[in-house]
Amino acid sequence: MLGEFDIIARYFTTPDSEPPMPGVALGVGDDCALLSPEAGHELALSVDTSVVDVHFPGDAPPEAIGHRALAVALSDLAAMGARPRGCLMALTLSHAEPDWLERFAHGFRELGRRTATPLIGGDVTRGSLSIGVTVIGDVPAGQALRRTGAAPGERLAVTGSLGGGHAGLRMWQAGGHDLADPLLAAYLTPTPQLAAGQALRDLASAGLDISDGLLADLGHLCRASGVGAVLSPDDLPLAPSLDMTLGREAALHAALNGGDDYQLLVSVPDAAWADAQQRCAACDVALTEIGRVTAEPGIRGIPETLQGVGWQHFTGGAS
Amino acid sequence: MLGEFDIIARYFTTPDSEPPMPGVALGVGDDCALLSPEAGHELALSVDTSVVDVHFPGDAPPEAIGHRALAVALSDLAAMGARPRGCLMALTLSHAEPDWLERFAHGFRELGRRTATPLIGGDVTRGSLSIGVTVIGDVPAGQALRRTGAAPGERLAVTGSLGGGHAGLRMWQAGGHDLADPLLAAYLTPTPQLAAGQALRDLASAGLDISDGLLADLGHLCRASGVGAVLSPDDLPLAPSLDMTLGREAALHAALNGGDDYQLLVSVPDAAWADAQQRCAACDVALTEIGRVTAEPGIRGIPETLQGVGWQHFTGGAS
Numbered sequence: 001m002l003g004e005f006d007i008i009a010r011y012f013t014t015p016d017s018e019p020p021m022p023g024v025a026l027g028v029g030d031d032c033a034l035l036s037p038e039a040g041h042e043l044a045l046s047v048d049t050s051v052v053d054v055h056f057p058g059d060a061p062p063e064a065i066g067h068r069a070l071a072v073a074l075s076d077l078a079a080m081g082a083r084p085r086g087c088l089m090a091l092t093l094s095h096a097e098p099d100w101l102e103r104f105a106h107g108f109r110e111l112g113r114r115t116a117t118p119l120i121g122g123d124v125t126r127g128s129l130s131i132g133v134t135v136i137g138d139v140p141a142g143q144a145l146r147r148t149g150a151a152p153g154e155r156l157a158v159t160g161s162l163g164g165g166h167a168g169l170r171m172w173q174a175g176g177h178d179l180a181d182p183l184l185a186a187y188l189t190p191t192p193q194l195a196a197g198q199a200l201r202d203l204a205s206a207g208l209d210i211s212d213g214l215l216a217d218l219g220h221l222c223r224a225s226g227v228g229a230v231l232s233p234d235d236l237p238l239a240p241s242l243d244m245t246l247g248r249e250a251a252l253h254a255a256l257n258g259g260d261d262y263q264l265l266v267s268v269p270d271a272a273w274a275d276a277q278q279r280c281a282a283c284d285v286a287l288t289e290i291g292r293v294t295a296e297p298g299i300r301g302i303p304e305t306l307q308g309v310g311w312q313h314f315t316g317g318a319s
Numbered sequence: 320m321l322g323e324f325d326i327i328a329r330y331f332t333t334p335d336s337e338p339p340m341p342g343v344a345l346g347v348g349d350d351c352a353l354l355s356p357e358a359g360h361e362l363a364l365s366v367d368t369s370v371v372d373v374h375f376p377g378d379a380p381p382e383a384i385g386h387r388a389l390a391v392a393l394s395d396l397a398a399m400g401a402r403p404r405g406c407l408m409a410l411t412l413s414h415a416e417p418d419w420l421e422r423f424a425h426g427f428r429e430l431g432r433r434t435a436t437p438l439i440g441g442d443v444t445r446g447s448l449s450i451g452v453t454v455i456g457d458v459p460a461g462q463a464l465r466r467t468g469a470a471p472g473e474r475l476a477v478t479g480s481l482g483g484g485h486a487g488l489r490m491w492q493a494g495g496h497d498l499a500d501p502l503l504a505a506y507l508t509p510t511p512q513l514a515a516g517q518a519l520r521d522l523a524s525a526g527l528d529i530s531d532g533l534l535a536d537l538g539h540l541c542r543a544s545g546v547g548a549v550l551s552p553d554d555l556p557l558a559p560s561l562d563m564t565l566g567r568e569a570a571l572h573a574a575l576n577g578g579d580d581y582q583l584l585v586s587v588p589d590a591a592w593a594d595a596q597q598r599c600a601a602c603d604v605a606l607t608e609i610g611r612v613t614a615e616p617g618i619r620g621i622p623e624t625l626q627g628v629g630w631q632h633f634t635g636g637a638s
Contacts, residue, residue, distance in 0.1 A: 025361055029543075030466050031398035031527050032363035032456070037356035042344055044351035045439065047453055049409040051446040079350035090368040090409065090451040120364065125449075127370040132409040132451040134366055137351070147349050208350050224348075 004124045007096055011105035012089065012119055023085055024120055033120035035085060041138040043085075046076035052129040056188070057172055062100045064179065064188040066107030069131035072211065074115060074192035075262040079209040081145040081201025082137030084115055084194065089122035090132035107189075115194055143201055147224035150206035150267035152295040156229055157276070159193045159264045159285050161186075162214060163251055164239030166258025171245075182240055190262040196287070197264055199279035204266035213259040215307060218299060221265065231291035231301040249305070257308030267293050323443045326415055330424035331408065331438055342404055343439055352439035354404060360457040362404075365395035371448040375507070376491055381419045383498065383507040385426030388450035391530065393434060393511035394581040398528040400464040400520025401456030403434050403513065408441035409451035434513055462520055466543035469525035469586035471614040475548055476595070478512045478583045478604050480505075481533060482570055483558030485577025490564075501559055509581040515606070516583055518598035523585035532578040534626060537618060540584065550610035550620040568624070576627030586612050 013028050025034035037043060050069040052058045060068075070087065077084055089108070093101075112119055117135065168187025179185060193209075200207065206225055210217040214236075222228055233252055242251040255261075268276050273289075280287035291301060332347050344353035356362060369388040371377045379387075389406065396403055408427070412420075431438060436454065487506025498504060512528075519526065525544055529536040533555075541547055552571055561570040574580075587595045592608075599606035610620060 025460075026463070026465065031395040032365040032401065032463070034399075034458075034463055035362040035364065036460065037360075037362060039358070041356075043354040043356060043362065043455075045354065045405075045407060045453075045455065046351040047407040047409045047440060047442055047451070049411060049442055049444045049451065051411060051444050054445055076350040080353075082351065086364075088364060088366040088453060090366045090453075092368060092370060092449060121366060123366055123368055125368045125370050126373055127449060128447045130411060130444075130446060130449065132366070132368065134364075134407060134409075134453040136362075136364065139353075141344075141355065144345070144351070144353055146345065 007101060007124050011101050012122060024118055027118065027120045028122070033086065033088065035120070035136065038138055040141055042141050042144065044077055044080045044082035044137040044139055044144060045134065046073060047132060047134045048073040048076065049130055049132040058129065060188055061179065062103035063107030066104040067111045067189045069133050070108050070111050070117065071190045071192050071262060073133040073135040074117065074194060075209045075211060077135050077137040078193045078197035079145065079207060079264055080137070080139060081143065081197045082139040083198060084117040085136045085138055086118050086120040087112065087136065088134040089119060091122060092125045092127040092130045094127065094129055115192070139201070145197065145201050145204055145207040147206055147208050147221050150221060150225035150227050150293050152227055152293050154205060154267040154269050154293040155273055155289045156291045156293060157266055157268055157287050157289045158210065158214070158237065159196045159280065159287055161237045161239040161286070162255035162261050162263065163242045163258055165190065165260025166254040167239060167242055167245055169260060183242070183245065186239060187260055192262055193264050193285060195283040196280050196285045199283055200266050200276055203272040203276045204268050207264055207266035210261055210263050210265050211259060213257045214265065215256050215299065215302065217265060221267070222297065222299065228294040228297040229291055229299050230294055231299065233302060233306065235288065235290050237286060237288040252306050253308060256302065256306055326420065326443050330420050331441060343437055346437065346439045347441070352405065352407070354439070354455065357457060359460055361460050361463065363396055363399045363401035363456040363458055363463060364453065365392060366451060366453045367392040367395065368449055368451040377448065379507055380498065381422035382426030385423040386430045386508050388452050389427050389430045389436065390509045390511050391581060392452035392454040393436065393513060394528045394530060396454050396456040397512045397516035398464065398526060398583055399456070399458060400462065400516045401458040402517060403436040404455045404457055405437050405439040406431065406455065407453040408438060410441060411444045411446040411449045413446065413448055434511070458520070464516065464520050464523055464526040466525055466527050466540050469540060469544035469546050469612050471546055471612050473524060473586045473588050473612040474592055474608045475610045475612060476585055476587055476606050476608045477529065477533070477556065478515045478599065478606055480556045480558040480605070481574035481580050481582065482561045482577055484509065484579025485573040486558060486561055486564055488579060502561070502564065505558060506579055511581055512583050512604060514602040515599050515604045518602055519583070519585050519595055522591040522595045523587050526583055526585035529580055529582055529584050530578060532576045533584065534575050534618065534621065536584060540586070541616065541618065547613040547616040548610055548618050549613055550618065552621060552625065554607065554609050556605060556607040571625050572627060575621065575625055
């Protein structure tokens with residue numbers, strides 16, 4: 001039987017052969033990890049917990065579960081325009097199955113490698129499967145992209161496409177398990193928009209990720225900034241084949257309310273719009289205008305039939 | 320029914336009337352929290368997950384559960400000699416019961432207030448009760464108290480007293496629910512040794528907390544430092560009334576193997592010993608010599624009957 005320390009040593013410790021990441025003074029293996037902050041930078045910190053059968057299906061491929069747990073946390077760094085510096089994982093497991101752990105750790109570490117996010121600490125406990133990931137990033141002092149700051153007249157824009165997360169969840173539940181399908185990939189192995197977040201940081205006036213659903217998170221942005229918004233549903237960048245898979249009405253509903261789309265919503269002044277599009281294009285990320293910020297509070301332009309509730313725990317969940 | 324955002328706003332957001340903590344540029348309410356690191360300091364980070372009926376009894380007072388979840392994480396900062404800067408909480412709940420949440424949040428925030436550890440972020444998810452706490456501290460660059468560095472001939476010493484955590488757990492299980500009892504308090508509402516850790520940082524050559532049990536954690540220190548140790552069981556500072564409660568043999572066994580004692584074990588050169596004792600006395604913390612570091616690996620001086628296994632998940636648990 002694998003013990004807690006065996007699991008950490010075998011699956012979650014960087015081999016001595018790998019060069020240490022810049023800024024990591026001490027990684028896994030002591031009471032704390034140590035990070036050396038870069039001068040003139042603030043630290044951005046966030047935690048996201050992924051619970052089996054709440055946030056991901058228990059029978060999903062372990063690689064995808066590992067990838068997803070880190071991706072959803074990194075999306076919060078992306079939303080602040082922060083650069084990842086490291087992460088800590090609080091892994092709760094009901095049993096320690098070596099093959100599952102090997103594949104899970106591979107998915108987690110592979111995304112960590114691609115995004116330069118070393119695992120610098122964590123713990124392993126026994127209980128119902130859940131993965132808590134704390135991400136640490138940095139951002140030049142005073143330049144983080146917050147939810148406050150959107151001003152009337154600015155363009156509202158989203159990265160990537162919408163509705164794929166919701167459709168992918170439905171697809172998995174209906175028995176579709178082809179991870180190469182872009183909708184399923186959007187749900188199970190999302191890509192955090194780190195490059196776009198950093199590219200947009202000094203151009204956008206406000207931004208956040210839309211993991212709770214576009215309308216719910218737009219509501220958060222509007223309340224934080226003291227503004228409103230008008231959206232053009234016809235301009236929403238629907239995930240590829242979403243129309244065909246769900247039908248037009250359900251596709252729009254998923255794009256507006258579905259949640260699990262790890263994209264960014266930003267407010268961009270007209271003067272910065274061309275630059276914002278160019279920088280996103282350079283990152284190979286679409287940036288699509290979906291509406292405008294208004295002085296009048298509230299969100300307009302969405303027929304009532306397309307308004308659902310964003311994902312919230314304890315109140316009945318997603319649309 | 321309380322929603323996720325209601326819970327965060329009601330129980331875990333600092334009132335606007337409270338002054339912001341120094342260094343916290345942005346707290347709960349955006350995608351990430353923002354911390355301003357102090358020049359010349361490294362960040363110390365650690366995560367600890369407390370799972371119901373694994374780490375604490377589900378029927379414990381909610382204030383104690385909240386206190387304990389933060390305390391066990393802060394103990395890792397203490398072990399590095401770090402000063403707390405903030406924490407993030409990943410709270411997983413099976414249901415949202417306002418009275419329970421109010422009391423839980425009170426216990427958590429009260430210890431946060433006493434230790435200057437503001438809650439700067441977190442998330443709330445649905446599932447079996449578990450509390451993941453990430454703590455962030457800082458320490459002058461290069462001065463963290465690590466597990467490496469203990470040298471032969473140095474004194475091994477522990478803060479506070481031993482065995483209380485184990486005895487308190489047994490007491491709770493036997494129906495003793497008087498939180499004023501020092502043994503029960505050692506288990507349910509431990510005090511992280513933050514002041515002692517910072518006081519000992521530049522005097523001790525190595526240190527760690529002994530939450531896994533003294534012998535298990537001494538083993539970690541010895542392996543990391545490439546040394547051994549000889550202990551004097553008669554010198555162990557047993558928790559008050561431990562002898563009487565458990566009998567001599569079981570008391571020593573609990574002190575050596577019990578776990579749940581959130582004390583520090585340090586290795587101190589002779590030349591620094593008097594200073595170390597004085598500084599701990601100034602913090603009102605006992606510092607007791609329990610043995611010496613040896614060049615020869617292995618731990619000697621403990622009769623075999625007193626050797627148990629430290630707490631490990633997945634391999635059968637504590638002694």
